[in-house]
Amino acid sequence: MGIIPIFRKELADHLGSRRFAILFALIVLAGVSASYVAAQSIQADLAQHPDQSFVFLRLFTASSGSLPPFVSFVAFLGPLLGVAFGFDAINSELARGTLGRLLSQPIFRDDVINGKFLAGLAVISVTILCIFFVVGGLGLRMIGVPPTGDEMIRLLFFFFISVIYVGFWLALSMLFSLLTRQVATSALAALAVWLFMAIFVSIVSGLIAGAIYPVTNSSPVQQQLDHATLQGNISRISPANLYSEATEAILTPDLRTTGPVLLSEAQGMVPGALSLNQSLLLVWPDLTATIALTVICFGAAYATFLRQEVRTL
Amino acid sequence: MAVLVETQQLTKKYGERTAVDGLNLTLEEGEIFGLLGPNGAGKTTTILMLLGLTEPTEGTATVAGFNPQREGLKVKRIVSYLPENVGFYEDISALANLRYTAELNRIRRKEAEELIEEALEEVGLADRAFDKVGTFSRGMRQRLAIADVLIKRPRLAFLDEPTLALDPDGVNQMLELILKLRRERGMTILLSSHLLEQVQRICDRIGIFVKGKMVALGGIEELGMQLSNNGGRVVEIGAEPLSEDLIATLRAVKGVKAVERSQKLLLVSSDRELRPELATAVATAGAKLHHLRLQTVGLEQIYFRYFREN
Numbered sequence: 012m013g014i015i016p017i018f019r020k021e022l023a024d025h026l027g028s029r030r031f032a033i034l035f036a037l038i039v040l041a042g043v044s045a046s047y048v049a050a051q052s053i054q055a056d057l058a059q060h061p062d063q064s065f066v067f068l069r070l071f072t073a074s075s076g077s078l079p080p081f082v083s084f085v086a087f088l089g090p091l092l093g094v095a096f097g098f099d100a101i102n103s104e105l106a107r108g109t110l111g112r113l114l115s116q117p118i119f120r121d122d123v124i125n126g127k128f129l130a131g132l133a134v135i136s137v138t139i140l141c142i143f144f145v146v147g148g149l150g151l152r153m154i155g156v157p158p159t160g161d162e163m164i165r166l167l168f169f170f171f172i173s174v175i176y177v178g179f180w181l182a183l184s185m186l187f188s189l190l191t192r193q194v195a196t197s198a199l200a201a202l203a204v205w206l207f208m209a210i211f212v213s214i215v216s217g218l219i220a221g222a223i224y225p226v227t228n229s230s231p232v233q234q235q236l237d238h239a240t241l242q243g244n245i246s247r248i249s250p251a252n253l254y255s256e257a258t259e260a261i262l263t264p265d266l267r268t269t270g271p272v273l274l275s276e277a278q279g280m281v282p283g284a285l286s287l288n289q290s291l292l293l294v295w296p297d298l299t300a301t302i303a304l305t306v307i308c309f310g311a312a313y314a315t316f317l318r319q320e321v322r323t324l
Numbered sequence: 325m326a327v328l329v330e331t332q333q334l335t336k337k338y339g340e341r342t343a344v345d346g347l348n349l350t351l352e353e354g355e356i357f358g359l360l361g362p363n364g365a366g367k368t369t370t371i372l373m374l375l376g377l378t379e380p381t382e383g384t385a386t387v388a389g390f391n392p393q394r395e396g397l398k399v400k401r402i403v404s405y406l407p408e409n410v411g412f413y414e415d416i417s418a419l420a421n422l423r424y425t426a427e428l429n430r431i432r433r434k435e436a437e438e439l440i441e442e443a444l445e446e447v448g449l450a451d452r453a454f455d456k457v458g459t460f461s462r463g464m465r466q467r468l469a470i471a472d473v474l475i476k477r478p479r480l481a482f483l484d485e486p487t488l489a490l491d492p493d494g495v496n497q498m499l500e501l502i503l504k505l506r507r508e509r510g511m512t513i514l515l516s517s518h519l520l521e522q523v524q525r526i527c528d529r530i531g532i533f534v535k536g537k538m539v540a541l542g543g544i545e546e547l548g549m550q551l552s553n554n555g556g557r558v559v560e561i562g563a564e565p566l567s568e569d570l571i572a573t574l575r576a577v578k579g580v581k582a583v584e585r586s587q588k589l590l591l592v593s594s595d596r597e598l599r600p601e602l603a604t605a606v607a608t609a610g611a612k613l614h615h616l617r618l619q620t621v622g623l624e625q626i627y628f629r630y631f632r633e634n
Contacts, residue, residue: 016427024413108411112472115375115405116428117397320338321377 013118017126018133025134030095038092038142041084046146049073049080050153057154064284065264067158068165070150072262081146082262085139085173086255090205092138093180096131098198100124101188101316114321124185124316128309131181136174143170161264164287168261172298175305176254180205182308189315208249216245232273239271247297250304257297260290269294326353328480328512329374333383336369336536343369345536346383351514353479356506358527359516366536367516368408371482374514375405388479401429404478408485408516410469414458418449418468421457422475429476436475443471447501463494470501480512481505487522499526559599561590562615563606573609577601589615 025031052075053066074080079087101124104110113123143166151157158166184201191197220242226235246252260266264284285293329351336344344366351357359367372378374385376392376399384391390398412421419440426436444450447467452460460468466486473481486502487495503526505511517523523530524544532540532547540547563570571590574583579598584591592602599616606613 013428016424019427020424107414108407108409109413111377111405111407112410112412112425112469113428114377115400115403115407116425116476117400117430118428119397321372 013116013122014126014129017118017122018130021127021130022133025096025130031134031138034088034092034095035138035141038084038088038138039145041088042081042142042146043149045074045078045081045084046070046150047153048075048078050150051075053150053154057156065159065162066154066156067147067150067162068262068264070146070154071166071169072259082169082255082258086176086251086258087209089139089173089177089254090180090209090251092135093131093177093182094184094198094201094205096134097127097181097184098188098201099194100127100131100185102192102197103188103194105192106194111321120317121313124313128182128185128312131185132174132178135177135181139170139173139177161287165261165264165290168287168291169258172254172257172261172301175302176250179250179301179305179308182305182312186308186312186315189312189319208251212246212249212252216242216248219245236271236273243270247300250301253297253301253304257294257301260294260297264290266290266293269297327351328353329385329387329514331370331374331383331385334370334373334380334385335382336366336373336378337381342536344373344380347536347538349531349538349541351480351512353512354506354510355528356502356513356515356526358523358530359514359533360518360520360523360530361516361533362518365518365533367533368484370533371405371484371514371516374482375399375403401476402479404473404476404481406469406473406481406483406486408488410465410472412457412460412465412468412472415456417454418444418457418460418471419453421468422472425472425475431475439475439477440471443474446474446504447471448497463490463497466490466494466498467501470498470505474505474509477509478511480514483513483515485517486515487517487519495522502526557594557596557598558619559592559594559602560615560617560619561592561602561606561613562588563590563611563613565611566590567609567611570606570609570611573605574602577605591619 049070049072052073053069057063057066071081074083101110104113114120147158147166180201183204184197187197187200188194191200220238223241224234224238226238230238247256256269260269264287265282267280267285291298327350329349331347331349334344334347334349335342347366347370349370359370361367369378373380374387374392376396379393385393387399388402392399412418413424422440422443423436426440431439440453441450444453447470449464449467449471452464457465457468470486473483483502487498490498499522502513502515506513515523515527527544529541529543530547531538561574566585566588571583571585574580574590574592577598579594579596579601581593581595584593592598599618603613603616
C-alpha cells in the first residue's frame with residue numbers, strides 16, 4: 012500500500028509545520044475565550060434559574076455581547092484550517108520538483124491524493140478534538156455541570172459534522188492546488204471562496220430576496236414569509252451557513268425549526284427539548300448537503316489529479 | 325545482449341502538436357544510451373511514456389517485458405527516474421528524503437538503512453546525510469538524486485538532463501558517477517541531454533531527436549561517418565599572406581575538391597588525408613604556415629546539421 016508512507020509523511024509534515032502551530036494557537040485562543048465568556052454567562056444564568064437542562068452544550072453555543080459563540084468560531088475559522096492543509100498539496104510538490112520523483116515510485120497514482128487528503132483530515136480531527144477537550148475541560152471547571160449521555164452523543168455528532176465541514180475546505184483547496192500552478196494563486200482562490208461564503212453570501216441573499224419580494228413593515232405576511240424563505244435558501248449555498256444551521260439544531264435541543272415561524276404556528280407549541288433523533292431530522296438536509304459538498308469536492312480533485320498529464324500538472 | 329526497452333511507432337500528440345512522432349527505439353541491457361536533442365524535442369515525453377506516466381496516442385512500448393500503461397507498477401519497481409529539475413523536501417534531511425523513497429518502495433527498514441548508507445557513500449554525501457536538503461548546493465542535490473535513483477536497486481534508470489545547470493566540476497562528477505553505475509552495478513541507462521559534448525563522453529549509442537523524430541541513431545563513429553560521406557574532410561589553413569596565388573596553388577593539389585576563404589582561414593575540402601601535401605603546397609607558394617588543423621567531425625557538426633535540415 013503506497014498510501015501508508017504518504018499518509019505518514021504528510022501527517023508528520025503537517026504536525027511539525029509552523030502553519031499548524033499558528034492555526035492551532037489561534038483556534039485554541041478563540042475557543043478558550045469564547046467558552047470562557049459563555050461559561051461566565053451560564054454561571055450568572057444558573058444562579059438565577061438553577062433548574063435547567065442541557066447546560067453543558069451551552070458552553071458551545073452561548074454568547075455574550077462581546078464575543079460570538081464557539082460554534083461561530085469553528086464555522087468561521089474552520090475553513091482556514093482546511094485551506095491551510097490543502098492549498099499547496101499538489102502544486103508545491105510540482106514547484107519543488109518532487110512530484111515526478113514521487114509518481115515514478117511503485118505506487119498507484121491515487122495513493123498520493125488519498126494519502127494527502129486523509130492526512131489533512133486526520134490533523135483536522137485531532138485539532139478539533141483537542142479544542143473540544145480544552146473547551147469542555149475549562150467549562151466543566153467553571154460551571155461544574157457535567158455533560159449527560161445525550162449531550163455527549165450530540166457533541167459527537169457536532170464533532171463529526173465539524174470534521175466533514177472543515178474537510179470540505181480541505182478538498183476544495185486541494186482542488187485549487189491542482190488547477191493552479193502557483194501556490195499563492197491557489198491559496199488566494201481558496202481564501203476568496205471562503206470570504207465569499209462566509210460574508211458575501213449572506214449579503215447577496217438579502218439583496219436578491221429584497222429585489223424579488225420587497226418588504227416593509229406593512230408588507231403582507233405572505234410577502235414577508237417568502238422573503239425570509241428565499242433569503243434562507245440562497246444563503247444555504249454557503250457551506251458555512253449549512254454547517255451553522257446543522258450544529259445549531261444539534262447543540263440546541265430546544266430549537267424546533269430552522270426557518271421563519273408564524274406566531275399562529277407557535278401557539279400551542281409545547282416547550283421542551285427535542286430528542287436527538289428529532290434534532291437530526293430537523294437538519295438532515297443540511298447534514299447531507301454538507302457531506303455531499305465534501306464528497307463532490309474531493310471527487311473532483313481526485314478525478315482531476317488522475318486525469319491530468321504529468322507534464323501539465 | 326537482451327533487449328530491455330523497445331518501442332514501436334510510439335507517438336504522443338498534445339492536441340494538434342505532435343511531441344513524439346513514430347519513435348522506434350531499442351535499448352539493450354547494460355548500455356548507456358544518450359537521447360540528444362534540443363529543448364522541446366520530446367525527450368521528456370518519451371521517458372514519461374516509458375514509465376507509464378503519460379499515455380501514448382499511438383504505438384506501443386515495452387520495458388523489461390512489461391507494458392508501462394497496463395503494468396505501470398511492475399515497471400516502476402525496476403526502473404528509476406531522475407526528472408529534469410529534480411527536487412527534494414527541503415526542510416527534512418537527505419537521509420529522511422531517501423527513507424521516504426525506500427518506504428514508497430516498500431523496502432524493509434533495516435535493509436533500507438543499508439541501501440541508503442551505501443547510496444550516499446556512492447555519491448559522496450555520506451557526511452551530509454543528516455543535513456537538511458535546503459542547505460545543499462545544486463551539484464549536491466543532483467548527486468542526492470542519483471542516490472535516490474539507487475535506492476530501489478533498479479535495472480534501468482532514466483536520467484532526464486542529469487547535468488542541467490551544473491558547474492563543470494559538477495558535470496564531471498555526475499558523468500563519472502553514471503559510468504560507475506554501469507560498471508559496478510550493470511545498470512542500463514537512458515540519458516537525455518541537449519549537451520552533445522557530455523553525451524559524447526559517456527554514451528555507447530546516441531539517438532538524435534529533433535521535433536519528436538529520431539533523425540539519427542548509432543555510435544558516435546557511425547554518426548560521424550554518416551556525415552563524412554556527405555561532406556568529406558575539411559582542413560583549416562592559416563597562412564601569411566593569404567594571396568590568390570596561394571589559393572590557386574592549393575586548388576592545384578591533387579585530391580582537393582574546393583578551397584573556400586573564411587575570414588583569416590582557408591577551408592580546404594577533400595576526400596582523404598592531405599595535410600602533408602597541403603603544408604608543402606603552402607611553402608611552395610612562398611607563404612608562412614601558422615595554422616593547420618583537420619576539422620573533427622564531432623557531434624557538434626552532426627547535431628547542427630540535423631538541426632538545419634529540420
